Amino acid sequence: MICASIDKCLHGADGEFRLGAELEVAEGEFVALYGPSGVGKTTLLRCLAGLEQPERGLITVNGESWLDTAQGINLAPQLRRVGYMFQDYALFPNMTVRGNLEFALRPDANKKRVSELLDLMELGALQQRKPETLSGGQKQRVALARALASEPRMLLLDEPLSALDAEIRVRLQDEILRLQKHFGITAIIVSHDVGEVYKLAQRVMVMEAGTIVRQGTPTAVFCGGQTSGKFAFTGHILEIEAMDVLFSLTVLVGSQIVRVVASRDEVQQLQQGDRVMLVSKAFNPMVLKLAD
Amino acid sequence: MSHELGPLLLTFRLASVTTVILFCIGVPFAWWLANTRIRCKPAIEAMVSMPLVLPPSVLGFYLLLAFSPEHWFGQWLDRVAGLRLAFSFEGLVVASIIFSFPFLVHPVQAAFQSLPRSLHDAARVLGKSRWQIFFHVLLPNIKPALLSGTVLAFAHTVGEFGVVLMIGGNLPGQTRVASIAIYDEVESLNYAAANFYAGVLFVLSFLILLLVYVVNRRVPNGHG
Numbered sequence: 472m473i474c475a476s477i478d479k480c481l482h483g484a485d486g487e488f489r490l491g492a493e494l495e496v497a498e499g500e501f502v503a504l505y506g507p508s509g510v511g512k513t514t515l516l517r518c519l520a521g522l523e524q525p526e527r528g529l530i531t532v533n534g535e536s537w538l539d540t541a542q543g544i545n546l547a548p549q550l551r552r553v554g555y556m557f558q559d560y561a562l563f564p565n566m567t568v569r570g571n572l573e574f575a576l577r578p579d580a581n582k583k584r585v586s587e588l589l590d591l592m593e594l595g596a597l598q599q600r601k602p603e604t605l606s607g608g609q610k611q612r613v614a615l616a617r618a619l620a621s622e623p624r625m626l627l628l629d630e631p632l633s634a635l636d637a638e639i640r641v642r643l644q645d646e647i648l649r650l651q652k653h654f655g656i657t658a659i660i661v662s663h664d665v666g667e668v669y670k671l672a673q674r675v676m677v678m679e680a681g682t683i684v685r686q687g688t689p690t691a692v693f694c695g696g697q698t699s700g701k702f703a704f705t706g707h708i709l710e711i712e713a714m715d716v717l718f719s720l721t722v723l724v725g726s727q728i729v730r731v732v733a734s735r736d737e738v739q740q741l742q743q744g745d746r747v748m749l750v751s752k753a754f755n756p757m758v759l760k761l762a763d
Numbered sequence: 764m765s766h767e768l769g770p771l772l773l774t775f776r777l778a779s780v781t782t783v784i785l786f787c788i789g790v791p792f793a794w795w796l797a798n799t800r801i802r803c804k805p806a807i808e809a810m811v812s813m814p815l816v817l818p819p820s821v822l823g824f825y826l827l828l829a830f831s832p833e834h835w836f837g838q839w840l841d842r843v844a845g846l847r848l849a850f851s852f853e854g855l856v857v858a859s860i861i862f863s864f865p866f867l868v869h870p871v872q873a874a875f876q877s878l879p880r881s882l883h884d885a886a887r888v889l890g891k892s893r894w895q896i897f898f899h900v901l902l903p904n905i906k907p908a909l910l911s912g913t914v915l916a917f918a919h920t921v922g923e924f925g926v927v928l929m930i931g932g933n934l935p936g937q938t939r940v941a942s943i944a945i946y947d948e949v950e951s952l953n954y955a956a957a958n959f960y961a962g963v964l965f966v967l968s969f970l971i972l973l974l975v976y977v978v979n980r981r982v983p984n985g986h987g
Contacts, residue, residue: 520884522887522888548884548887548888549887549891554888555885557881559879561882561884563882563886563899564904565903574889621889621890
């Protein structure tokens with residue numbers, strides 16, 4: 472069980488704001504911190520890892536005090552035993568893939584753990600390569616393996632997949648989920664991708680301007696608690712074209728371009744680049760299975 | 764011939780000793796400077812860079828005053844360590860370290876600063892101590908800068924003239940380095956000897972720099 476309450480002054484793009492977040496995470500749970508960039512998600516994660524210190528705060532993990540500013544306790548990041556995946560992977564450029572994992576081992580660890588992880592992540596063929604020769608997805612897998620090599624008590628993932636393209640993302644989400652289950656490890660992921668949160672997390676905390684404003688299961692949080700037959704997608708308007716009395720909107724939904732018809736009233740408040748939700752009320756969509 | 768080689772050997776002994784000591788002091792100093800947030804950092808950085816802009820004679824003049832047995836610092840050194848730095852090889856080493864300091868510290872500091880912060884953070888989270896991080900993560904990833912800094916400091920010490928002349932004078936075997944010998948030979952119209960020293964310095968300097976560029980091109984930049 473992780474209990475944390477963090478109070479820290481942050482300097483955002485719109486001036487100073489307070490990061491004031493309280494969270495509880497159960498053993499083995501997978502939790503997502505969701506929200507736009509610049510609301511303090513990463514800082515919260517860094518505070519948990521001990522890489523940043525809040526002005527006031529309290530962190531206890533399974534009864535052990537990691538941070539208690541009132542009593543002057545602040546456990547060094549070296550002693551917290553967390554696995555942290557950085558947005559830029561932070562692989563050590565001077566070491567091979569295997570070297571990165573070996574460096575991460577605890578002094579008393581069994582060296583076999585490296586080979587096990589390399590097998591588990593299917594990195595065996597790459598083990599003598601240097602990070603700079605790897606693709607983004609490969610680096611990400613090495614970073615995940617390295618985070619796990621140190622036998623962490625929790626896994627902190629800071630937008631680990633944001634730099635990757637959609638297809639690799641999905642594969643790596645599966646991988647993260649598989650390993651989290653395999654090791655039964657508590658995990659907290661920072662993400663601003665609804666799909667990712669849905670797929671990985673059992674619980675999502677929505678952050679806005681430094682505070683957690685909502686939390687619950689992804690379904691409860693993103694669908695307002697009720698899944699209806701409604702069909703809804705969010706996307707960005709690429710183009711608005713006038714066609715006789717109606718308008719044609721070209722909308723980018725995920726990686727697909729969709730063309731829909733809109734009335735003059737609807738179009739009036741829209742412009743190119745706006746984020747919109749496409750909702751179909753009356754019709755049930757047809758579901759067709761695709762070949763892999 | 765041995766008479767002729769003396770100043771050259773002295774030059775390379777001076778440059779080697781200086782570079783080794785400078786490396787041991789300068790690299791940790793550059794690390795500290797890259798990370799410190801103390802208020803007077805600009806003042807410290809300005810001090811480090813002073814030898815780049817000061818005429819060497821100015822530096823040499825003040826060092827000579829400080830090292831002289833008349834001065835409290837010179838007296839203190841003599842009393843505590845038995846060191847007389849004015850007109851001695853040891854004095855040249857001290858002066859050369861000060862004079863070549865920015866040539867090592869600048870590239871190394873810049874390299875430390877350009878390393879992604881996350882490398883350091885990642886190593887901390889993995890339980891590594893400051894020293895483990897310094898030797899296993901930071902230093903190996905700034906190899907090109909370490910090489911350039913070391914070689915520049917070495918080459919600069921080889922080429923130094925003003926400071927050496929001011930505090931070392933021209934004592935054969937003690938302080939008569941090649942650059943001084945050239946000046947001396949030219950003054951006594953002994954152009955052949957001057958040409959010999961000058962030619963050796965010219966060729967060696969070129970080879971040293973060539974080595975840096977060749978090696979730095981081969982070592983893939985660790986943090987690129």
